[in-house]
Amino acid sequence: MGKQMTEMLKGVLEGMVLALLAVRPAYGYEITASLRERGFTDIAEGTVYALLVRLEQRGFVDVEKVPSEKGPPRKVYTLNARGREYLAEFWTSWSFLAERLEQLHEGER
Amino acid sequence: MGKQMTEMLKGVLEGMVLALLAVRPAYGYEITASLRERGFTDIAEGTVYALLVRLEQRGFVDVEKVPSEKGPPRKVYTLNARGREYLAEFWTSWSFLAERLEQLHEGER
DNA sequence: CGGCGGTATTCAGCGTTACTATGTACCGGT
DNA sequence: ACCGGTACATAGTAACGCTGAATACCGCCG
Numbered sequence: 001m002g003k004q005m006t007e008m009l010k011g012v013l014e015g016m017v018l019a020l021l022a023v024r025p026a027y028g029y030e031i032t033a034s035l036r037e038r039g040f041t042d043i044a045e046g047t048v049y050a051l052l053v054r055l056e057q058r059g060f061v062d063v064e065k066v067p068s069e070k071g072p073p074r075k076v077y078t079l080n081a082r083g084r085e086y087l088a089e090f091w092t093s094w095s096f097l098a099e100r101l102e103q104l105h106e107g108e109r
Numbered sequence: 110m111g112k113q114m115t116e117m118l119k120g121v122l123e124g125m126v127l128a129l130l131a132v133r134p135a136y137g138y139e140i141t142a143s144l145r146e147r148g149f150t151d152i153a154e155g156t157v158y159a160l161l162v163r164l165e166q167r168g169f170v171d172v173e174k175v176p177s178e179k180g181p182p183r184k185v186y187t188l189n190a191r192g193r194e195y196l197a198e199f200w201t202s203w204s205f206l207a208e209r210l211e212q213l214h215e216g217e218r
Numbered sequence: 219c220g221g222c223g224g225t226a227t228t229c230a231g232c233g234t235t236a237c238t239a240t241g242t243a244c245c246g247g248t
Numbered sequence: 249a250c251c252g253g254t255a256c257a258t259a260g261t262a263a264c265g266c267t268g269a270a271t272a273c274c275g276c277c278g
Contacts, residue, residue, distance in 0.1 A: 004120060004202045007263070010235050011116025012206065019213040029255050038209055047236050049257060054235090071244050071254035091214060093113045097121065098207055100147055104128040105200060116234070119264050138226050156265050158227060163264090180225035180273050 001042045013043070015090040017051055018079060021061065022087055027074040028052055052077055060086050110151045122152070124199040126160055127188060130170065131196055136183040137161055161186055169195050 020026060020034055032048045052075075055061045060083030066074045079087070129135060129143055141157045161184075164170045169192030173185045188196070 002198070002202065003263090004124075004199055005206070006236060007120025007123075008202060008206055010119040010264075011113060012210070013236075014116075015113075016210070016213060019217055022217050027255080028257095038212075039205070040209070042237090044237055044239095045256085046238080046240095046258075049255095050236080053257090068244080068255070070246075072242090072256065073244090074255070089111070090113055093111065093117055094210060094214075096148070097114070097117055098210075100149070101121070101125070101203060101207075103147070104125055105203075108128055108131050112234090115265060119235075122265075136226080151266090153266050153268095154226090155228080155267080155269095159229085159265080162228090177226070177273080179275075181227065181271090182273090183226070 001040070005042075009040075009043075012094075013047070014051060014055070015087065015094065017048070017055070018060065018083060018087040018090065021077055021079040022084065025076050025078040027066070027076045029074070031077075055083070058086075059083075110149070114151070118149075118152075121203070122156070123160055123164070124196065124203060126157070126164070127169065127192060127196040127199065130186055130188040131193065134185050134187040136175070136185045138183070140186075164192070167195075168192075 016035065017031055020031055026034070028049050029045070031052075032043060032045050035043045035048070052061070055077070056063055060080065061077040062080050064076045064078070066076050068074050125144065126140055129140055135143070137158050138154070140161075141152060141154050144152045144157070161170070164186070165172055169189065170186040171189050173187070175183045175185050177183050
């Protein structure tokens with residue numbers, strides 16, 4: 001993917017994970033896999049786990065430990081009310097940014 | 110703007126400045142003003158200058174010192190061939206990201 | 219003439235984030 | 249008994265934008 005994508009993901013990855021959790025609860029490994037399927041093949045597992053810890057600390061998600069049939073127990077994350085609120089703000093910021101960027105891209109030609 | 114925007118700008122601000130320089134050469138103070146007019150009112154001056162230094166070090170811009178009528182001499186930055194190439198990559202990365210984000214935003218409803 | 223405001227650049231220190239690399243642990247199949 | 253897939257965790261690093269302050273040059277107003 002390259003360094004540009006790495007830097008661009010800062011602040012955005014968090015929103016992507018929240019958006020995934022908005023659809024339905026999920027656990028770390030599952031989220032990483034989901035992101036990879038969506039084309040973000042280089043996302044490191046450690047990155048996602050660290051992010052989930054932050055989300056929990058900030059009170060955006062609720063956590064539940066669920067035993068797994070294959071491997072150690074899963075930590076299932078569920079987006080809560082605060083998380084939804086924060087996600088809404090994320091989309092506001094994102095839309096703002098995307099709009100201006102689009103303008104710049106047009107204006108360049 | 111809030112912290113979300115700050116994090117989101119990482120990696121993106123660089124591309125925005127390159128895009129501005131693609132239109133025409135400019136100096137730091139001018140670029141900051143331009144960004145503010147475009148709605149990014151909280152961009153710190155120091156941020157832009159630091160970014161320009163990095164762009165110069167990486168060889169994406171050529172620099173020329175031009176005396177100013179009002180204040181110290183301006184450092185005018187011009188996008189060069191390497192810079193244009195890098196900017197093209199930036200748009201590729203951006204488009205990729207924007208597409209996936211849009212998908213997520215849709216899928217959420 | 220002395221200070222104030224606008225122009226213009228620079229820098230040290232900080233916080234946040236994603237990546238690297240590694241380690242731990244649980245399980246089923248061969 | 250081992251190996252590979254599942255699942256989580258963490259210490260250290262690099263990059264980037266912000267804060268806050270300093271420096272410098274100029275015209276204008278009192």
